[in-house]
Amino acid sequence: MSDNLKISRDKKGNNKKGKDGSTSNPLDNLQGRLVIILFMIIIAFAALFFKIFMLQRSKSKEYNQKILSQQKYDSRDIPYKRGDILDRNGTYIATSEKVYNLIIDPKQINSDQEDYLNATVSVLSEVFGYSIDELKSTIAQKSDSSYVKYAKDISYDQKIAFEEKKEEYNKSYKESKSSERVYGIWFEESYVRRYPYGSSACNVIGFANNEDLSGNSGIEQYYNDQLIGVSGREYGYLNDESSLERVIKNPTDGNKVVSTIDLNIQKIVEKHIAEWQSSTGSNMTAAIVMNPNNGEILALATSRTFDLNNPRDLNNYYSPEQQAEMDDKAKVDALSNIWRNYAVSDTYEPGSPSKVFTVASAMEEGVITGNESYDCKGFEEVGGWKIRCANRNGHGVLNVTEALMESCNVAMMDISRAEGSQKFYEYQKVFGFGSKTAIDLPGEADTSGLIHTADNASATDLATNSFGQNYNTTMIQLAAAYSSVVNGGSYYQPHVVKQILNSKGAIIENIEPELVRETVSAHTTAFINEALRRTVAEGTGSAAAVAGYDVGGKTGTAEKYPRGNGNYLVSFIGSVPAQAPEVVCYVLVDTPHVADQARSAYASSLFSKIMTEVLPYMNIYSNVDESIDVSKFPAAEGITDSNTQKQEESKNYSTEEVIPNDGGNGLPGAPAGEGEE
Known part of the structure; x- marks a missing residue:
């Protein structure tokens, strides 16, 4: 190290004079250099911020679209209403009743976990009787989802009961300055097939499966192409201003079928x-x-x-013990026999x-x-x-x-x-x-x-x-x-x-x-x-x-x-x-x-x-x-x-067999004759 960079002190701790008679402090030189470096960093950040600003101005649309395109947007089907079936007098013998699916949004609920979670599951349990522990477990397991179909076939009255209870609780929370809220629950429209007269005309009407709305037997099956509709769709997209917009394509309901059946005669x-x-x-x-x-x-x-409203019920024909012994094929065969239209088949x-x-x-x-x-x-x-x-x-x-x-x-x-x-x-x-x-x-x-x-x-x-x-x-x-x-x-x-x-x-x-x-x-x-x-x-x-x-x-x-x-x-x-x-x-x-x-x-x-x-x-x-x-x-x-x-x-009826059981063409043979009253 050169002599002029050495730090030397006398016995009292004072800086010694140099050869030229001046005194010097090396720390002062180091601080000066740090100031220069800091100034250069500030200039570099300013230049970077300026560059980002210029890019944002010139290519904001392109970059926004790239960012937004990586986000997940949930879209959903909007169900159609399957067409009604009427008797010849205009009486509805098969119809589609509007019901609701209960949708849980765990993301929203978890955005303020304690305040939203407890209040929400409490009201769900109170109105619908659901288990609080099960609700919390579902929300925890699906924490990253915004759409969980938790229950189906919720009636209009049940939906209104929940919404009224939600409004009541949230109003109370607000008045008491509490941050708790019933949050992250909504209802999705759906339809379920209903038959107002139960088993009446079941051989003619048939029934529709609520899962896929396809017809099974009867008019429901034969005229399925007329009765079904086209589902609508709600989905999101980015417009030219890079704003997220939602588009709704409305569903097309199925056609109605007027039968020749007179329900009163039936x-x-x-x-x-x-x-x-x-x-x-x-x-x-x-x-x-x-x-x-x-x-x-x-x-x-x-x-x-x-029963058209419960067509897979075997209880009228088989005991619980008989049903327990059936495998899947046996149950399918039993149901097919029950649904079979004797007058036609x-x-x-x-x-x-x-x-x-x-x-x-x-x-x-x-x-x-x-x-x-x-x-x-x-x-x-x-x-x-x-x-x-x-x-x-x-x-x-x-x-x-x-x-x-x-x-x-x-x-x-x-x-x-x-x-x-x-x-x-x-x-x-x-x-x-x-x-x-x-x-x-x-x-x-x-x-x-x-x-x-x-x-x-x-x-x-x-x-x-x-x-x-x-x-x-x-x-x-x-x-x-x-x-x-x-x-x-x-x-x-x-x-x-x-x-x-x-x-x-x-x-x-x-x-x-x-x-x-x-x-x-x-x-x-x-x-x-x-x-x-x-x-x-x-x-x-x-x-x-x-x-x-x-x-x-x-x-x-x-x-x-x-x-x-x-x-x-x-x-x-x-x-x-x-x-x-x-x-x-x-x-x-x-x-x-x-x-x-x-x-x-x-x-x-x-x-x-x-x-x-x-x-x-x-x-x-x-x-x-x-x-x-x-x-x-x-x-x-x-x-x-x-x-x-x-x-x-003078009648004397006979059941005596007089010709072969096989009529000569593989067809069943005839008896001796008919007994007529």
């Missing part, structure tokens, strides 16, 4: 089915009420019902209502005129098999009308044989058997492989098909076919929806009746209607009579496969007024819970009870067209009350 039908089930009961009881002149279904009900052998079509087709082809007579000895040998009539002692000599009135199998076999296989099976197709009706409901059964054709039918097949055994149909097929015969020959496509409206109620589409084809002539209709009127007034359908009305109809008693077990499916299909029908009702009772099942009166009497209430409601009166001279039809001749009484007394 309830009448359901009431009488329930009464039957609670007294005698059966494996299945079902009924269809329809307008034969346009194909509109006014009511459709079965004894297999479920299940097939069976129809029995004697088919005799209407046997007579009608033969008359259309000129094979019979109605003047023919048949001698029933109680059986007939066909194809080497002895096929019995319902009356084992025989009906004796009957004309065509009497054959329908007494439900004679032998006469039907003779008529079908005279018509021949080719024409008989052609008319089965004309009447719609073996083809779907294309009703606007899901799950319609395909019966194309469940009927015979002229190419594969044996003589035995033809004979048994003539009285409704050895081929399968569905309730909706038979009701549509029968309607075409009694309405003058017009086959209308059956349907359950008549209008589509937009969410505001304006008509988008009128679903007009669709005439599919002509089946029979007016002359054949007049003959059949008179014969069916006498079937109820004097023949086997007497239990279906309705006081004050002329009712036409046909009974059915079909032995179920496998034969010989004593199980029967009994039915009645009728039309009112008989000569100019305005309504058709088809009632089916599958396996009555009685020892003697072979009695069509079970179904006929149920028909009578239903129609006794439905006809006055529909303002239908006994109005037989007196201009029709029924005496010109052979049906009006040749039978008296005394003759009918003698035939009733």
